[in-house]
Amino acid sequence: MFPTQRPRRLRHHPQLRRMVRENVLTTNDLIYPLFAVPGTGVAVEVKSMPGVYQLSIDKIVEEAKEVYDLGIPAIILFGIPDDKDTEATGAWHDCGIVQKAAAAVKKAVPELIVIADTCLCEYTSHGHCGYLEVGDLTGRVLNDPTLTLLGKTAVSQAQAGVDIIAPSGMMDGFVQSIRQALDTAGFQDIPILSYAAKYASAYYGPFRDAADSTPQFGDRRTYQMDPGNSREAIKEIDLDVAEGADMLMVKPALAYMDIIHQVKQASNLPVAAYNVSGEYAMVKAAALNGWIDEERVVMETMLGFKRAGADLILTYHAKDVARWLD
Ligand code: PBG
Numbered sequence: 001m002f003p004t005q006r007p008r009r010l011r012h013h014p015q016l017r018r019m020v021r022e023n024v025l026t027t028n029d030l031i032y033p034l035f036a037v038p039g040t041g042v043a044v045e046v047k048s049m050p051g052v053y054q055l056s057i058d059k060i061v062e063e064a065k066e067v068y069d070l071g072i073p074a075i076i077l078f079g080i081p082d083d084k085d086t087e088a089t090g091a092w093h094d095c096g097i098v099q100k101a102a103a104a105v106k107k108a109v110p111e112l113i114v115i116a117d118t119c120l121c122e123y124t125s126h127g128h129c130g131y132l133e134v135g136d137l138t139g140r141v142l143n144d145p146t147l148t149l150l151g152k153t154a155v156s157q158a159q160a161g162v163d164i165i166a167p168s169g170m171m172d173g174f175v176q177s178i179r180q181a182l183d184t185a186g187f188q189d190i191p192i193l194s195y196a197a198k199y200a201s202a203y204y205g206p207f208r209d210a211a212d213s214t215p216q217f218g219d220r221r222t223y224q225m226d227p228g229n230s231r232e233a234i235k236e237i238d239l240d241v242a243e244g245a246d247m248l249m250v251k252p253a254l255a256y257m258d259i260i261h262q263v264k265q266a267s268n269l270p271v272a273a274y275n276v277s278g279e280y281a282m283v284k285a286a287a288l289n290g291w292i293d294e295e296r297v298v299m300e301t302m303l304g305f306k307r308a309g310a311d312l313i314l315t316y317h318a319k320d321v322a323r324w325l326d
């Protein structure tokens with residue numbers, strides 16, 4: 001008896017494999033995160049993220065040119081301010097680090113899409129993503145007062161030339177209030193990429209070194225999602241869609257492939273996956289030890305995100321991926 005079905009028939013030749021491949025990755029899918037710091041000529045490598053640097057604005061501009069030349073369509077900017085306070089002034093000030101970096105990048109590389117992470121944690125003295133009651137040491141961020149500051153932050157980022165606003169603080173109603181603030185200020189055409197399903201994750205550790213945003217007390221579990229939940233992710237997605245989100249993000253990515261898949265089924269908006277700092281750090285550590293083939297592991301992971309349903313991938317590997325795709 002011969003088998004009637006032989007799936008291997010379509011695997012024997014590389015060209016044939018190429019013809020029947022269901023998912024592909026292109027540079028169009030990539031978004032590269034950058035960390036802006038004050039000063040000039042500054043490039044400080046993040047210890048837990050080899051190959052990732054805190055960069056002053058002049059260096060950010062150089063990097064933006066390189067990213068654009070590699071064919072990557074977008075960057076996402078995070079900022080580390082000189083001063084932090086309880087009002088997160090550095091987040092919404094006209095002369096804030098992200099505002100200045102965005103303006104400089106748009107001037108030098110107008111075609112590169114600049115996304116701003118819209119949150120307060122890099123700018124608050126306590127490191128939480130929003131406003132706290134004076135004396136509160138639990139980290140129970142006050143939702144509605146935070147919305148006002150997020151609206152202000154988004155508008156000042158848009159005024160600086162940012163193309164896409166990406167709120168990441170998991171406050172209830174943040175898409176709606178940012179949408180209203182942008183519209184009122186005349187930015188009806190600036191899209192919102194919502195960090196819609198963002199989990200309270202240990203995989204953010206290296207990022208908090210990079211962005212100097214570790215909470216001084218408590219943790220983020222009163223606003224970020226519980227890792228045990230998936231139906232709740234769909235609830236978050238539905239709310240953000242109703243509030244006017246233009247794109248949806250799932251974060252982290254690797255341990256949440258099921259969520260990426262479900263979000264893709266649950267909405268018709270583009271879905272982004274954030275391949276976070278801890279995921280990057282693990283791959284880098286193994287690669288630097290010679291324990292894995294970095295290129296193959298990273299490319300397989302990226303394809304996995306695509307297969308799960310991601311339309312866009314935020315990743316610290318983006319420049320390498322673009323080179324490998326070439
Ligand atoms: C905070 C924020 C975080 C990341 C981006 N913006 C996580 C956090 O500190 O809770 C994580 C990104 C990464 O780990 O790569 N709003």
Ligand code: ZN
Nearest residue numbers: 119120121129
């Ligand atoms: Zn935050």
